[in-house]
Amino acid sequence: MYKNITIPQNGNEIKLENGNLIVPHNPIIPYIEGDGIGVDVTPTMITVVNAAVDKAYNQDRKIHWMEVYAGEKATQVYDSETWLPDETLAAFKQYKVGIKGPLTTPVGGGMRSLNVALRQVLDLFVCQRPVQWFTGVPSPVKKPQEVDMVIFRENSEDIYAGIEYKAGTEKAEKLIDFLINEMGVNNIRFRENCGIGIKPVSKEGTQRLVKKAIQYAIDNDRESVTLVHKGNIMKYTEGAFKEWGYEIAKEAFGAVTLDGGPWCKLINPKTGKDIIIKDVIADAMLQQILLRPAEYSVIATLNLNGDYLSDALAAQVGGIGIAPGANISEEIAIFEATHGTAPKYAGLNKVNPGSVILSAEMMLRHMGWYEAADLLLKGMSGAIKAKTVTYDFERLMDGATLVTCSEFGDCIVDHM
Ligand SMILES: NC(=O)C1=CN([C@@H]2O[C@H](COP(=O)(O)OP(=O)(O)OC[C@H]3O[C@@H](n4cnc5c(N)ncnc54)[C@H](OP(=O)(O)O)[C@@H]3O)[C@@H](O)[C@H]2O)C=CC1
Ligand SMILES: O=C(O)CCC(=O)C(=O)O
Ligand SMILES: [Mg+2]
Numbered sequence: 001m002y003k004n005i006t007i008p009q010n011g012n013e014i015k016l017e018n019g020n021l022i023v024p025h026n027p028i029i030p031y032i033e034g035d036g037i038g039v040d041v042t043p044t045m046i047t048v049v050n051a052a053v054d055k056a057y058n059q060d061r062k063i064h065w066m067e068v069y070a071g072e073k074a075t076q077v078y079d080s081e082t083w084l085p086d087e088t089l090a091a092f093k094q095y096k097v098g099i100k101g102p103l104t105t106p107v108g109g110g111m112r113s114l115n116v117a118l119r120q121v122l123d124l125f126v127c128q129r130p131v132q133w134f135t136g137v138p139s140p141v142k143k144p145q146e147v148d149m150v151i152f153r154e155n156s157e158d159i160y161a162g163i164e165y166k167a168g169t170e171k172a173e174k175l176i177d178f179l180i181n182e183m184g185v186n187n188i189r190f191r192e193n194c195g196i197g198i199k200p201v202s203k204e205g206t207q208r209l210v211k212k213a214i215q216y217a218i219d220n221d222r223e224s225v226t227l228v229h230k231g232n233i234m235k236y237t238e239g240a241f242k243e244w245g246y247e248i249a250k251e252a253f254g255a256v257t258l259d260g261g262p263w264c265k266l267i268n269p270k271t272g273k274d275i276i277i278k279d280v281i282a283d284a285m286l287q288q289i290l291l292r293p294a295e296y297s298v299i300a301t302l303n304l305n306g307d308y309l310s311d312a313l314a315a316q317v318g319g320i321g322i323a324p325g326a327n328i329s330e331e332i333a334i335f336e337a338t339h340g341t342a343p344k345y346a347g348l349n350k351v352n353p354g355s356v357i358l359s360a361e362m363m364l365r366h367m368g369w370y371e372a373a374d375l376l377l378k379g380m381s382g383a384i385k386a387k388t389v390t391y392d393f394e395r396l397m398d399g400a401t402l403v404t405c406s407e408f409g410d411c412i413v414d415h416m
Contacts, residue, residue: 002087004069004077005030011064014096014367016331021096023367025061030091034101035071036341037405041353042101044409048353048376049360051413056371066091070114071103084114089121092332099335099363101356104343112162118334119155124327125205126212127153127303129310129338130362136384137318138396146294147316150222152213153306155327157205158237160303164197172196201237201302207248212328213300214253217275218268225249227279228301228309241302242279249277282309289313310338321352321392324359326366333366335359349404352390354380357412375416382415383408 011028014021033042046065053061068088069077078085083106092098103114119127129151133144141147165172175196179185188194210227217225227246231239246262249255255266255277263278280288282305289296289312301309314323320339327334337355345351357380364373383389387400388411394402403411 002091004085005066005087005091008064008066011066013094016096019330021367023097023369025057026064027097027367028064028066028095029363030066030068030088030095030098032068032070032088032098032100032103033073034337034341035073035104036102036343036346037339037351038071038101038103038341039347040345040349040351040405041337041356044353044406045099045356045360047406048357048379048409048412049364049372052364052372052376052379052416053369055416056369056375061369061372066095068092068098070100070118084117084121089118092118092122092334096331097333097363097367099356099360102337102339102341104341115336116160116162119327120161122327122329122332122334123156124329124332124334125154125156125208126328127151127155127306127325128212128216128328128362129153129306129323129325131310131313131317131323133317134322134381134384136387136397137322138393139316139318141290141293141316143293144317147289147313149289149293149296149313150216150220150298151306151310151313152209152216152298152300153310154205154209154241154301154303156303157200157202158303159197159199160307161198161200163200164195167193167195199234199237201241203240203244206241206244207252210245210248210300211252213298214249214266214275214277217298218253218270221268221271221273222275222297223273224276224278224296225298225300226285226296227277228282228285228299228305229279230282230305231279232281238282238302238305245279245300246277285309286312289316314338318354319352319392320355321390322354322358324355324357324362326359326362333363335363335366349406350391351405352392353405353409354390357409376412379412379414379416383411386411386415 012024014027068091105113131149229238229242231242253266255264257264314320323338325338361373361376394400
């Protein structure tokens with residue numbers, strides 16, 4: 001029984017049977033509104049999704065939205081110390097598919113990031129972020145149509161796991177002492193006033209992520225999977241990610257080494273075509289995506305690289321205002337915008353709701369509701385082609401009409 005979550009009366013649970021989602025025609029979908037611009041983008045997303053579902057299924061299907069709480073709103077509904085209530089986590093576990101707006105990281109001690117905590121506690125180990133250009137979206141690059149990549153970012157490990165100690169604290173001193181005295185470390189340049197962090201990267205964590213990326217390439221007829229790492233410097237973490245990635249491609253998918261390696265290739269069992277598994281060092285990759293984007297398709301990378309890469313790639317196709325994402329485990333999927341809470345725009349009905357709307361499009365596809373997902377995409381493309389856009393696009397487009405966040409949602413519905 002939930003304390004502050006109201007279960008919609010006429011909805012039913014999405015269930016998981018033998019690894020398959022069983023989606024009723026009246027699913028209950030838990031959602032977190034989100035802090036900052038969450039109040040603007042999330043209600044707009046709900047309006048747009050409801051319209052797409054109505055139009056696609058002529059009222060035969062309906063999502064029953066169930067608000068669950070996290071972030072600042074949770075501190076109002078529960079108490080001032082409760083940022084991520086247990087029952088929010090329980091609801092995502094029970095209902096399997098959910099969506100969230102952005103969350104502010106609480107100031108002060110305790111939880112480092114609510115978003116990261118949600119991913120870690122529910123072990124949502126894949127962060128999937130597709131990056132694709134919509135005709136007409138203003139872009140700083142000459143050929144944005146060549147950008148069509150899907151990032152698989154490892155979501156539970158790396159320096160992002162948050163194991164770090166503040167300079168001058170007893171714990172930082174203790175760890176530095178241990179490294180110097182027990183491990184023979186002699187290259188901590190200034191040991192006084194030195195903060196210190198730990199970067200866990202495991203074989204299991206790497207291989208479950210890379211497997212998902214390769215499986216995606218197989219299911220979606222993609223020509224390559226690129227492992228992005230900084231393994232030339234961080235050999236036993238990022239370098240190991242690369243090695244374990246190639247290893248699982250061979251062990252689980254029968255990939256064979258090409259021309260002495262390390263690249264390898266497998267045959268897509270669904271299409272008979274080759275899928276190349278390759279790797280690129282992370283800094284070079286940030287250049288490659290600008291200069292030769294057509295050469296990259298599916299990307300598998302570590303947590304921090306994936307964070308950087310997803311915002312950089314988003315910028316090439318219109319910015320984080322329109323870049324969607326999902327956090328996925330074997331059982332649960334929580335879809336979320338890639339942007340943050342943009343506090344200076346909060347409550348102004350101004351920002352682009354595209355990111356969370358396209359995250360909902362991913363959610364509809366995950367549920368098997370392809371017709372509604374297609375309508376949503378059609379509406380988004382139509383609104384952009386008609387140049388009825390929010391401030392972020394309007395300031396870069398000639399002859400565009402500036403609309404508010406909610407009006408942009410209405411324009412999407414008009415173009416479905
Ligand atoms: N998954 C999550 O919930 C995430 C949460 N965060 C959190 O968000 C807070 C703020 O982070 P910050 O670094 O400022 O990053 P934000 O993504 O919140 O904002 C940075 C800039 O991106 C642009 N932007 C963001 N969202 C939109 C949108 N929907 N439409 C149009 N433009 C947009 C704006 O640019 P401009 O000013 O040019 O208009 C904005 O100033 C922090 O507490 C951070 O921890 C950050 C990232 C992800
Ligand atoms: O949780 C945060 O505050 C930032 C997360 C982030 O930037 C991301 O997931 O892309
Ligand atoms: Mg980010």
